[in-house]
């Protein structure tokens with residue numbers, strides 16, 4: 001049972017460990033849940049419930065919602081939670097972080113964003129608990145879950161060269177959180193229609209060039225990017241250069257897809 005765990009303690013431990021290896025500032029965000037987990041939780045959800053639930057999330061400002069099961073491989077730092085599935089959702093990064101540029105102010109805005117999104121996740125979790133579901137919030141700032149890969153499995157988008165999830169709605173301009181649950185019939189995604197995105201990234205590499213700290217290192221032979229977490233100032237100074245440079249953010253999904261199709265047509269002609 002989730003209530004028996006000292007989850008705060010686990011997270012604190014994770015933050016200390018992760019911060020010793022990265023540049024991320026040690027900020028903690030308290031659990032603002034108001035509802036306890038139910039003593040006899042239910043594990044089945046109806047379509048009507050999910051429809052209402054999604055409307056509620058959209059009203060709260062959530063951009064995308066997806067569902068995923070078999071989540072254990074996404075737990076980080078050796079953590080193990082007694083939950084089988086997750087509700088994954090995204091929240092848009094506010095424009096003011098981009099406008100102010102990396103530094104103390106951007107980081108302050110970044111922390112505000114994590115606090116607000118985290119509180120929203122606890123509110124959503126309370127909504128579920130109140131209706132009989134057992135939950136555990138994976139806070140967007142805490143390194144308990146590999147959010148990008150969890151969202152990838154949930155079919156929310158693809159992972160770009162920046163290492164960030166690119167979604168059709170807002171490209172890489174988002175934070176991701178999850179609520180872990182034990183619901184056996186969530187409508188999990190069976191396929192991902194964004195598999196073309198990593199191929200497009202091979203023609204782009206704009207995020208690599210935009211990174212002010214050489215945290216994204218491109219291997220030209222393999223076309224892969226190595227992320228040097230220690231050099232990244234995204235979570236210590238609110239840097240968002242790799243997001244701002246991304247055409248999925250600047251021009252939108254449809255425009256990039258059209259460009260990709262043109263590139264493919266041209267390269268096909270060259271081969272012929």
Ligand code: SF4
Nearest residue numbers: 211232233234239242
């Ligand atoms: S957040 Fe900034 S430092 Fe980190 S990878 Fe992106 S551009 Fe580079």
Ligand code: SF4
Nearest residue numbers: 160201204205207246
């Ligand atoms: S900037 Fe270009 S290479 Fe980087 S994630 Fe976006 S599309 Fe991919």
